[in-house]
Amino acid sequence: MEQEQLHQLKQKVIKLLVAAADKPSQMLNLIDGIQRLGVSYHFTTEIEAALKHIYETCDHGHFDDLYTVALFFKAILMISTLLLSFVGYSDNKDFLSLVCNSRSSPLAIQLETGNREVFNKFKNKQEKFQECLIGDVVGILSLYEATHLRVRGEEILDEALTFTTTHLESMVPNLSNPIAEHVVHALNQPIHKGLTRLDARRYISFYEQNDSHNKDLLNFAKLDFNLLQKLHQRELSEITRWWKDLDFAKKLPFVRDRLVECYFWILGVYFEPQYWPARRILTKVIAMTSIIDDIYDAYGTLEELALFTDAIERWEISALDQLPEYMKLCYQSLLDVYSMIDEGMAKQGGSYRVDYAKSEEWESWPPKRLFDWVSSFPLIVEAASVINRLTDDIVGHKFEQQRGHIVSAVQCYMKQHGATEEEAVTELYEQVTNAWKDINAECLYSTKVPMPLLVRVLNLARVINVLYKDEDGYTHSGTRTKNFVTSVLIDSVPIN
Structure with missing residues (x-):
């Protein structure tokens, strides 16, 4: 019954997309809503077609409001990503060169100048953003979100981020809900760095309060969220049985018992x-x-x-004998997990994947050449690793030192550069910022692997950003992270 209802609502949303085909502003707004409600994966073909149509037929000069121009800017980047994902792993080198490498190609021109030109109309003679924009809360918020797609060297977007952040913060005291809550959340967690399921759960409530919301799209998003939640609950229940059988909480009481948090991590x-x-x-x-x-x-x-390191490097059951008793449980369980993976992959003809996974956590089903790519430690993986390591070290620095932990990146930087703790943290956060720019560049311009694989690396960085925002939400998961888990995995969305 629910699946049939979902199908019927999906058809209605498709009709909305078709009806907006020749209305660029309406289409951009609709696509933005579909994405933020977390249901764009249902409409991949329709969104791809709509974006290409907008690119081929629309002139951003016709858009006068900041909100729509910011949406159009994001659409340009999405179009480039879509085109690269179509040809990035094909042998059509001539087409790839035409689209991505030719300085005279329409897309290349859009990508090189679009980041600047689409927003130039909102700058004054002094090349500063016009003060008259300050009253446009929705427009400034849209521009703010767009700036987080910047890459290195895009000064106008760096300026736009400073401009929008400053003015959004000053606006908050004078705003009423729900827009006030929306702005506060965006300042703390921009869309681009958030998790789809978590953001969708929140945005559904915000969208419902918008008088111009589409009822069919809203009901589709609610039903889809709840059905997916039920699927995720069943998966977690199955994995929990495996975890409880291992009984780590009792046998290794010093370790963190965080299976649900781990599932939430991978769900991101x-x-x-x-x-x-x-x-x-x-x-x-x-x-x-x-x-x-x-x-x-x-x-x-x-x-x-x-001894444990040697056992891991040997990766064989005989290494078990050299370990102390408490390590044997962990080592045996580790071998069992990868044996389980190997058996499953062998049935799919992909046992080679486990050889990579024994040293790296990785995507479960891609071709061997994609494993070769990721094992070469490409820029996007390097950038995600920087975000992971530095964000963790920064927020966990003081707590880890209290328990005699190994030195953190903060301490290393302070010692190496003779810097204060504040200076070290500022510099390390700057490295995190640049790593995000590198991830954006790889997602926009990489042609070596399909976009779905790049998105997984991007999502790993997003998980770190959410869980380690201002605190170690994995180690100390009893408050904020608990609320995240509850909203995504426990509380269903009310359907009227």
Whole structure:
């Protein structure tokens, strides 16, 4: 019954997209809503067609309001991403050169100048953003969100981020809800750096309060959220049984018991229904990684850790004998997890994937050449690793030092550069900012691998940004992270 209702509502949303085909502003607004409600994965073909139509027929000079221009800017970037995803792994080199490399191609011109030109109309003779924009809350918010798609060297977007952040912060005291809450949330967690399911859960409520909302789209988003939530609950229940059988909480009481948080982590990377094998596999992998992390950081002696490291490098059951008793449980469980993965992959003809996964957590089903690509440590993976390591180190710095932890990146920078703690944190956050720009550039311009793989790396960075925003939300998961988990995995969306 619910699946049939979902199908009927989906057809109505498709009709909305068709009806808006020759209304660029309306189409951009509709696509933005579909994405923010977390249901764009249902309409990939329709959105691709709509964006290409807008690109081919629309002149951004016809848009006069900041809100729509910002949406158009994001559409330009989406179009480039879509085109690259179509040809990025094909052998059509002539077409790829025409679209992406030719300085005279329409897309190249749009991408090189679009970041600047689409917003030039909102600047004064002094090349500053016009003060008259200050009263346009929705427009400034839209521009603010767009600035987080910037890459290195885009000065106008750097300026726009400073301009919009300053004015949005000053506006908040004079705004009423729900727009006030919307602005506060955006300042703390911009869309581009958030998690689809978490943001969708929140945006559904905001969208419903908008008098101009479309009832069919709203009901479709609500029903889809609840059906996906039920699927995710069933998956988590299955994985929890595996975890409880291991009984780490009792046998290794010094480790963090965070299976639900691990599942939430992986859900941030793959939430769509078809990725259930990846969620099942990687939740187990990251749960084991967490156990190993605690063994190294909080419990093991130097001698014991040397033995454990040797066992990991040997990767064979005979290494079990050299380990102390508490390590044997972890090592045996680790081997069992990868044996389970290997058996599943062998049935799919992909056992080679486990050879990579034994040293790296990775996507479950791509061709071998994609593993070769990621194992080369490309820029997007390097950037995501920087975000992961530095964000974790910055927010966990003081707590980790209290328990005699190894030195953090903050301490290393302070010692190396003779800097204060504040100076070190500022510099490391600047490196995180640049890493985000590198990720954006890779998503926009990379032609080596399909876009779906790049998105998984992007999503890993997003998870870190959400869980480690101002605090270690994984280690200390009892408040904010608990609320995240509750909203995504426990509380369903009320349907009138």
